Amino acid sequence: MDLLIQTLVAGILLGGVYALVSVGLNLLFGVVRVINFAHGEFVMIGMYLAFWLWFGMGIDPYLSLLIVAPAMFLIGVVFQRGILQPIQGTSANMKIFATVGISIILQNLALFLWGGQHRSVSTSYSTAVLDLGGITISVGRLVAFIGALVMVGALFYVMNRTMTGNILRAIAEDSSTAVLVGIPVKKFYFVATGISVMLAGVAGVMLVPFTSASPLFGVHMTLIAFIVVVIGGMGSMVGSLVGGVLLGAIETLAGTYISPALQQAVLFALFIIVVLVRPQGLFGKGAGTEEVGLK
Secondary structure (H helix, E strand, O other): OHHHHHHHHHHHHHHHHHHHHHHHHHHHHHHHOOOOOOHHHHHHHHHHHHHHHHHHHOOOOOOOHHHHHHHHHHHHHHHHHHHHHHHOOOOHHHHHHHHHHHHHHHHHHHHHHHOOOOEOOOOOOOOOEEEEOOEEEEHHHHHHHHHHHHHHHHHHHHHHHOHHHHHHHHHHHOHHHHHHOOOOHHHHHHHHHHHHHHHHHHHHHHHOOOOOEOOOHHHHHHHHHHHHHHHHOOOOHHHHHHHHHHHHHHHHHHHHHOOHHHHHHHHHHHHHHHHHHOOOOOOOOOOOOOOOOOO
């Protein structure tokens, strides 16, 4: 029983970071209407930025958020201006091909710049654990989980309690009407993409104290994010939060009780079941009714 509880706790803590990654992906889809297949690569970039700031300057990974977060926001703005904006009016297939291409470019650029070896950060809390009645909890995972919840909560607040959030929700609801009432939709696309990429980078920083960075790590995170979004419901931030925690728990349980080699197989089986039984996801309302931060 202790092993089961400990495994569930570890999975839930990891699932919080998965939720943070997925919320960013959902935000970009909900507002800009682009499914970003390079989203995981921005997580990878965040991990490498945190690693090099620690390795080269001795900056604690979590303290490096003060540098990484604004840097990732700017990268998101450049991504929107250079890649997404020129193809905004094209077909969905064109957008998919473009983001897949960016994913491949970023993978190979990371491989060229930093090599294929895994990079890990060693801090005082990287291997530290808390003992709560026989249940050991990784301090790194606990801090990452709390940090992810804070970021998701901050995004919920922005989306539901600020003018910027109201505008982003209006654009997500009907971008054509938003243009007619004078909202500069293209400018707010920059905001949405910047926030989306920033959340991915922050998730990477949260992961790096207990997970090694590598050029192909983004592929795994993109797959995880898409499964979470489909399970939770495309466009639903609440769904991303619940789906991320659920997926983290299932992944950890599968690795412990089935086999680490079959973790992804279990996740994809769950993905297929959800698609067949409830295609709109647990919190989705069906095609054409996606919501961003409304529930």
